[in-house]
Each structure stands twice: as structure tokens, then as C-alpha cells.
Amino acid sequence: MGVALAESFLGHGHPVTIWNRTAEKGDNLVTKGAHRAATVAEAVSASPITIMCLKDYETMYGIFDSMGDILKGRVLVNLNSGTPAEAHAAAGWAAERGADYLDGAIMVPPPLVGQPDSVFLYSGSQDVFDRHRAMLASLGDPRYLGSDPSLAVLYNTALLDMMYATMNGFLHATALVASADVPAVKFADLAINWFMPTVVDSTLVEQASNLDKSYYPGDFGTMEMNLNALEHITRTSVEQAVHSDQPRLMKEIAERAIAEGYSGKNYLAVFEIFKKPTQASS
Numbered sequence: 001m002g003v004a005l006a007e008s009f010l011g012h013g014h015p016v017t018i019w020n021r022t023a024e025k026g027d028n029l030v031t032k033g034a035h036r037a038a039t040v041a042e043a044v045s046a047s048p049i050t051i052m053c054l055k056d057y058e059t060m061y062g063i064f065d066s067m068g069d070i071l072k073g074r075v076l077v078n079l080n081s082g083t084p085a086e087a088h089a090a091a092g093w094a095a096e097r098g099a100d101y102l103d104g105a106i107m108v109p110p111p112l113v114g115q116p117d118s119v120f121l122y123s124g125s126q127d128v129f130d131r132h133r134a135m136l137a138s139l140g141d142p143r144y145l146g147s148d149p150s151l152a153v154l155y156n157t158a159l160l161d162m163m164y165a166t167m168n169g170f171l172h173a174t175a176l177v178a179s180a181d182v183p184a185v186k187f188a189d190l191a192i193n194w195f196m197p198t199v200v201d202s203t204l205v206e207q208a209s210n211l212d213k214s215y216y217p218g219d220f221g222t223m224e225m226n227l228n229a230l231e232h233i234t235r236t237s238v239e240q241a242v243h244s245d246q247p248r249l250m251k252e253i254a255e256r257a258i259a260e261g262y263s264g265k266n267y268l269a270v271f272e273i274f275k276k277p278t279q280a281s282s
């Protein structure tokens with residue numbers, strides 16, 4: 001990822017100084033015009049802003065903590081993955097060393113870095129974001145989420161959560177029809193080209209305001225009705241001899257919603273269950 005980030009900056013005409021523990025990984029970047037720093041201190045002092053993309057926060061501490069006050073007065077943007085608590089701690093760590101700090105999360109794999117619609121999430125110092133926005137736009141579409149430094153990694157995790165849930169939905173549904181020898185390519189046409197844009201569409205954005213108000217009118221279908229559908233999916237999975245844990249879990253969540261008084265509400269009331277820690281089933 002570090003190579004992709006540096007290539008993108010070079011491609012947009014920015015002077016780039018690189019440092020990596022394994023220096024030879026930057027050989028191609030040097031042939032493209034990057035300057036290779038011999039030390040981390042040299043790299044940090046070479047530019048008005050330092051972009052880091054290491055394995056994790058611990059690696060960042062390991063690199064900088066023995067280096068004295070080289071971060072004092074510097075601007076750091078950290079793009080490694082982590083947890084909200086780790087991002088908070090890193091912002092405090094940077095402040096203690098006198099550095100301006102922006103935390104970030106990369107929403108695309110390395111080959112997509114530099115595309116104008118590749119989203120990069122940022123949170124923390126708005127001043128750092130505003131001053132360097134044009135330079136950050138060399139990497140993709142920079143989105144500032146707020147001054148809480150943990151927001152970028154939290155959004156990142158939430159979107160990954162949604163990605164895996166969506167992929168599992170498609171894969172389980174495809175396994176169901178595959179039990180009747182339906183090829184995945186045939187099902188995908190209906191599931192992706194018709195079903196997905198019909199269900200996961202802009203009406204969910206409109207409904208999001210109802211989530212904020214905990215308003216779930218059951219006019220067009222209640223939780224009870226949805227529980228029937230989930231029982232049906234679970235029974236069909238067993239009947240067709242495919243894995244049934246995923247529909248069973250969704251059924252248990254709907255049952256929990258009914259147990260908590262949402263039986264006459266619409267399905268989006270499961271949001272109330274998701275907002276709380278998992279409880280043992282009754």
C-alpha cells in the first residue's frame with residue numbers, strides 16, 4: 001500500500017521522500033523520481049507532511065518512540081488500519097510529541113489508489129485536513145468525518161461489516177439455488193442486477209432518518225411477518241441440505257426484536273437490537 005500511495009503522489013507531481021524498513025521495496029519508486037531517506041528522521045524532516053502506512057499502530061510506536069522529538073511541529077497522517085480505541089490513543093500520543101495528527105482509513109486496495117472515486121476517510125484535526133486537502137486528493141476522494149480521531153477507523157470497520165454481511169447474503173442465497181443445480185452466473189443476474197438495487201437502494205437513505213427517530217411503522221409488513229420469512233429460509237436451507245446458521249441467526253435476531261416488543265413494527269426495528277450488546281437468548 002505504501003508503494004501505491006507514493007506512486008500516486010509522484011504521478012500528481014508532488015516531490016516525495018520515502019522510507020521503509022525494507023528499503024529495496026522502494027527501488028521502483030526511486031526510478032520514478034522519489035528520494036529515498038536513509039533514516040525515519042530524514043524522511044520526516046524532508047516534507048511539510050508525513051503520510052504513514054504501516055502494519056498497525058504498534059509498528060508506528062515502535063518506529064518513532066526511540067527517535068526523540070523528531071515529530072515536534074510536524075504534520076502526521078496515519079493510514080494504517082486499527083480500532084477506535086487505538087486511533088484515540090494515537091492522537092494523544094502524537095499530541096504529546098507536539099505533532100498535528102490526522103487519522104485515516106483507506107477504502108480501496110492498492111491498484112485503485114489514485115482513482116478519483118477511491119474513498120479515503122479522515123478524522124481528527126480539521127486544520128490538517130483543510131490545509132492538505134488538495135494534496136490528499138491525489139490519492140482519491142478524501143472525506144473528512146469529524147474531529148473525533150476514531151471516526152475514520154470506525155466508519156472503515158462499519159463499511160467492512162456491511163461488505164461481509166452483503167457478500168454472505170449473496171453467497172448463501174447462491175448456495176440455496178445451487179442445491180437445485182442453478183449456476184451462480186444465472187442467479188447472479190437476477191440477484192445483483194434486479195434484487196440488489198431494488199432492496200438496497202435510495203429508499204434506505206430516506207429510511208435512515210426513521211432509524212435516528214426509532215420510528216418503525218408496520219404498515220407494509222411487521223416483524224412477525226418477517227419472522228415467518230426467516231423461518232421459511234431456515235427450513236428451506238435444512239431441507240435443501242445447505243448451511244443454515246446464517247438464516248438461523250437472522251431468525252434469532254427477529255425473535256429477540258419480538259420479545260422486546262417490536263412485533264407490530266417493521267423489520268428496521270432490528271436496529272434497536274443491534275444498538276445493544278448481545279444478550280443470551282431467552
Ligand SMILES: NC(=O)c1ccc[n+]([C@@H]2O[C@H](COP(=O)([O-])OP(=O)(O)OC[C@H]3O[C@@H](n4cnc5c(N)ncnc54)[C@H](OP(=O)(O)O)[C@@H]3O)[C@@H](O)[C@H]2O)c1
Binds near residue numbers: 110
Ligand atoms: N493492502 C490493502 O488492500 C489495504 C487496504 C486498506 C488498508 N490497508 C492497511 O494499510 C496498512 C498497510 O497494509 P499493506 O497492505 O501495505 O501491508 P504490508 O504489505 O504487510 O506492509 C506493512 C508495512 O508495515 C511495515 N512494517 C511491519 N512491521 C514493521 C516493523 N516492525 N517495523 C517497521 N516496519 C514494519 C512493513 O515494512 P517491510 O516492508 O519492511 O515489511 C510495510 O511497510 C495496514 O494497516 C492495512 O490494514 C491495506
